[in-house]
Amino acid sequence: MSKDIFVVIEQRNNKVQGVGLELIGEATRLNADLKEQVVAVLLGGDVKGEVDKLYHYGADKVILVEDPMLKDFATEPYTKALTAVCKEFEPEIMLFGASSIGRDVAPRLASRIKTGLVADCTGLRMAKEQEELDREVACGCTDPERALLMTRPTFGGNLMATLMCPRTKPQMATVRPGVMKKIAKDTTRKGELIEFKVDFVPEDMNIEILEVVKSEKKAVDLTEAKLIVSGGRGVGGPEGFGIIRDLAKALGAEVGSSRACVDAGWIEKDRQVGQTGKTVRPDLYVACGISGAIQHVAGMENSGFIVAINKNEAAPIFQVADLGIVADLKVIVPKLTEAVNKFNESKTAQ
Amino acid sequence: MKIVVCIKQVPDTTGGVVKVDPVTGTLRRDLMPTIINHDDKTGIEAALQLREKIGGTVTVVTMGPPQADVALREALAMGADEAVLVSGREFGGSDTYATSGILAGALQKIGYDIIITGRQAIDGDTAQVGPQLAEKLGVPQVSYVEEVIDAKPEAITVKRQFEDGYHIIRIKTPCLLTAIAELAEPRYMTVSGIVDAYEKDIQVIGFEDIKDLIEVEWIGLKGSPTNIYKSFTKDLKGAGTILKDLSAEKFVEAIIEKLDEKHII
The missing domain is CATH 3.40.50.620 (HUPs)
Incomplete structure (x- = not known):
């Protein structure tokens, strides 16, 4: 046996x-x-x-x-x-x-x-x-x-x-x-x-598989990402993810999202972090305009370093943030992207 | 054509408010508002749409305490034809194996052609009762259904979601489908629906009604193959630094400083 x-x-x-x-x-x-x-x-x-x-x-x-x-x-x-x-x-x-x-x-x-x-x-x-x-x-x-x-x-x-x-x-x-x-x-x-x-x-074979379709776009595997910049309802709409993507690009990060944005159709489902989405543990997690529903927090709280940017000081996301920024992401994120790019340039120049 | 939807009444956690007894570590369901589980509500809507296509009736079934009738009334107000409450002391403390056995007994009693369950409930998060119920009834299943493409009384064609794509599957009735959010946008209750809902009778099925249809040694807390060793709340990590009322430049400076210090950039 x-x-x-x-x-x-x-x-x-x-x-x-x-x-x-x-x-x-x-x-x-x-x-x-x-x-x-x-x-x-x-x-x-x-x-x-x-x-x-x-x-x-x-x-x-x-x-x-x-x-x-x-x-x-x-x-x-x-x-x-x-x-x-x-x-x-x-x-x-x-x-x-x-x-x-x-x-x-x-x-x-x-x-x-x-x-x-x-x-x-x-x-x-x-x-x-x-x-x-x-x-x-x-x-x-x-x-x-x-x-x-x-x-x-x-x-x-x-x-x-x-x-x-x-x-x-x-x-x-x-x-x-x-x-x-x-x-x-x-x-x-x-x-x-x-x-x-x-x-x-x-x-x-008690069902009939009529068609097998693989997504053309390779699904993003956030669980493997070292750095993640995530947008929540606070980005305001699908176009609001533009500045999130810019910051992610500057950092070499993947873009993540809260469930609310996925449900609203602002971003693809494979970007969702949290319950029925993914548990991620990157070195850096930047939460932009994410209030921090328990499902989302459960999916990202084991990240190495968490930066939260949110206008609402009472947002639960601040309870798990290592660095909390109480401000409008629409102001902070573009300036942060600029600063990261500048930092990278000065580093390569050295 | 009898379409049966299995639903669950769950605590509403959307506001992020979860009340936990600090001593026992168990959930204080009595202190939290309840709702129909999201995926199950999607299932109700999908059933109503199926009824519009292929005719028949929609029966909602829930297992729970007598108070769970609120969820059934809501389903009736959305347009379901009949409601069944499976309730009894003997059923308390059932895990998913035991629950599916009890539901299977109830479904054998009331009959079914198509069974729809939500994929998973937001309280237990197991996603197990649907497939386990299908197994107990010996009917084929398709889980993670995101679209009904074609429906006929003898077979349904659905789109089954995977992480990396989808399958188009034809499944003969009787069968069980589990619904995910994409499947349907639940309709609102109507005023006349609400009035009607409170005039309808809810059929109650207890232990005595189904004891010959179920494995009685496999129900309730004692009959469940899994047991809870303990439940506990997670320790929240210590709060970090919160900055406010600074200029945008100062905020950005503070972030960059930290990222540099942590060797992230």
Whole structure:
């Protein structure tokens, strides 16, 4: 019976997505306590070429399920394949990226194999403290030293909850992209490949995918950005993002946004920071005209240095700002852009 | 054609006001105003539009305490035909697995052709109940639906959002769809709708009504596979420097100085 930590690797267009590598990193850290193996599960139509990469980032073993039915994501074939994997290998823990794929298939799977699932986690650890072990036992857990504690934000990030799954296995969680850290890539690392066959029947494809469209524009990945300049409702309209873009350009930063502007159609959705958007942790986050709704703050408060520019002194954003500027962004931002450009020029001139 | 929308009454956190009991770390729902969860309201609108296209009725279902009938009345005032409240002491403390099992029992009882749920609720933020409900009922699902492209009684064609694009998917009924904000702009209640809403009866489904349809050992706090170990509020980081009443030049100078000091520029 296997008691390993499984990571379901997300792939799109036969390419492994970053969140899968982050989860292998986190599984490796958990495994320092559990002392089993880190197993990556890779599903797809033609994805064998990605297997080595999973070893390089820390997987001890890769379970590869290849089938034409797994080429594009569809709930039922993916659920069926993962159900078969769980039945055959009996994972102790199973982690998914909390993406639009992970959050579709993981609940379906958890329901089918009758186990608990914790959504959108930002912290994972093995139970260790006596209080934690006792509580697991009190809730019916028979092997508390193998119990996973899963921490997640709720109520838009204002309240944190730590959950456990004491009586059923695998202990399953979806994990927010951009939160866990990859381990350093080691191209000399090797692992064991298990090619696993699933007996699909045509009826397993219970939806008809008529069209697969990739956005022409590559979606912006704010989770990877080192510097972010974000605009909120205070920019006043879609054209208000002009000065935000200018500042971002001067700094070499990405442009971010609050949900309000995305909802209003002022800027593309992939720029949204916060709940149902992204959790970012750049070195610098400049919040311009953002009031600081809890969802937004939850998405950016771990940034290295936060500058907030807002006319309203009472705006909640100032509570998380390292430097707060109570002023009109429309006056400050263009002057700041000018000053940054000047600073850069003087630096290159030296 | 019976279109069923599952909705949830949630605390309104849009003002940024979340009341937490400082001792227990749990939410003081009683101190906060409630609303229909945003994605669920989108689901109601999408159901009403589907009814306009393919006929049939729209039934709203919620699981919650008796006070959740306010959310159902609002849905009726928007134009839903029927409302069902799933309520009982036995259901309290259910996680998403248990909740989906109970809802599945209720839906088997009332019948369904198309089920719409919001993608996720703003209080729990799990996005799990929709897919778990579909699994319990054994119907196919499409989540993250951002557009209904075509609807016929036997099948619906939808646009399913991904982070890097979309799929156009045809799904046969009966099926379950989860709605995201882009799917529809919820209509307002009408005055006559509000009057009608308070004249309609709300069907209440309790434990006794569905106990033969559900796995009774998998409901409520005790039957939920996940349990809360603890909940707590995040420590706010210490306040930084707040500058005000300076000239624009001084403000900019202060920012540049900091960015330089932190080696950001």
